Amino acid sequence: MSDNRKPLLLAVDDESTNRILVKNFLSNDFDVICVETGVAALNFVAHRIPDIILMDYRMPEMTGKEVFLKIKEMKEVASVPVIFLTAEDDRETEKELFQLGAMDFISKPFVPEIARERVLRIQKLKQLQNGLEAEVEEKTKDLKTSGEKLERLSKQMVLALAGTVDAKDTYTRGHSFRVAKYSKEIAKRLGKTEEEQNDIYMSGLLHDLGKIGIPDTIINKPTKLTDEEYELIQNHPVVGSKILEEITEMPGLYIGARWHHERYDGKGYPDGLQGDDIPMTARIIGVADSYDTMSSNRSYRKVLPQAVVRKEILDGKGSQFDPVVADVMLQMIDEDVNYDMRQKDED
Numbered sequence: 647m648s649d650n651r652k653p654l655l656l657a658v659d660d661e662s663t664n665r666i667l668v669k670n671f672l673s674n675d676f677d678v679i680c681v682e683t684g685v686a687a688l689n690f691v692a693h694r695i696p697d698i699i700l701m702d703y704r705m706p707e708m709t710g711k712e713v714f715l716k717i718k719e720m721k722e723v724a725s726v727p728v729i730f731l732t733a734e735d736d737r738e739t740e741k742e743l744f745q746l747g748a749m750d751f752i753s754k755p756f757v758p759e760i761a762r763e764r765v766l767r768i769q770k771l772k773q774l775q776n777g778l779e780a781e782v783e784e785k786t787k788d789l790k791t792s793g794e795k796l797e798r799l800s801k802q803m804v805l806a807l808a809g810t811v812d813a814k815d816t817y818t819r820g821h822s823f824r825v826a827k828y829s830k831e832i833a834k835r836l837g838k839t840e841e842e843q844n845d846i847y848m849s850g851l852l853h854d855l856g857k858i859g860i861p862d863t864i865i866n867k868p869t870k871l872t873d874e875e876y877e878l879i880q881n882h883p884v885v886g887s888k889i890l891e892e893i894t895e896m897p898g899l900y901i902g903a904r905w906h907h908e909r910y911d912g913k914g915y916p917d918g919l920q921g922d923d924i925p926m927t928a929r930i931i932g933v934a935d936s937y938d939t940m941s942s943n944r945s946y947r948k949v950l951p952q953a954v955v956r957k958e959i960l961d962g963k964g965s966q967f968d969p970v971v972a973d974v975m976l977q978m979i980d981e982d983v984n985y986d987m988r989q990k991d992e993d
């Protein structure tokens with residue numbers, strides 16, 4: 647409402663003397679429209695929404711209460727404050743109307759100056775309420791934007807971290823991204839929700855984060871590792887999960903890092919978990935990780951042929967891999983007739 651426009655008041659009263667009276671004492675503060683019946687009032691509000699309604703309770707045909715209940719059913723008009731004009735013996739009705747949501751009552755006969763004050767007070771209250779609602783709406787919008795910003799930032803941080811890990815390994819460049827991608831696809835085929843798929847993708851991106859603490863020379867060593875070096879490498883799930891457990895905003899992020907080297911038969915590391923004790927996210931990432939390790943270059947060999955990779959997954963089904971997840975991976979391999987799902991030279 648602009649400042650120079652007066653608020654619109656709809657007065658509903660079957661008695662012309664009352665209509666004239668209302669118009670007289672409220673015209674300074676409101677644009678007053680008077681109608682004689684409830685039906686006319688309903689017709690009016692169907693086309694134009696007043697800022698406030700002043701309504702006689704006792705009217706022939708439709709009573710004020712009937713009109714009021716109809717108004718409450720109209721979505722656009724339901725929140726317009728209604729003040730009733732009641733008679734001395736309408737106390738019980740007032741109680742009922744109040745419970746139904748009427749704003750206030752003015753008893754007839756009324757003193758115009760007091761009635762005016764009451765109407766103005768209700769109008770002010772409504773104005774404040776509208777302003778407050780608008781402000782809350784505005785603030786909620788702000789919060790949503792900053793929430794989205796934060797989420798984007800978290801995602802970028804995760805991507806940057808994954809890139810850092812991958813950069814340490816000169817041979818398996820892009821490993822984390824491929825593992826994340828394959829894991830998400832497996833999750834999708836297993837019927838996981840979009841949100842679960844995205845969580846698994848994030849967890850997949852960071853599954854090797856613990857390698858950050860291992861010297862590049864060990865990671866890229868083309869010859870056999872010493873026991874000591876091997877032990878260092880085997881520590882990466884614990885190191886990675888310790889870092890990720892700190893990120894409380896994304897609570898499940900550490901799961902892939904911690905358990906992607908567990909085996910279904912319980913012979914994996916670091917915790918020797920078995921079967922369904924290994925979280926599903928980690929069972930999925932475990933299969934995707936093994937698949938990508940075989941279908942990408944290593945410091946000691948080139949990409950393995952698809953048939954060899956397929957056989958390894960099949961052989962590991964039920965021992966190294968969850969059989970259900972392995973079956974999904976096998977299905978993906980079989981659909982990949984050109985063996986596109988592997989590390990490319992440009993990766």
Ligand SMILES: [Fe+2]
Nearest residue numbers: 853854906907
């Ligand atoms: Fe790993």
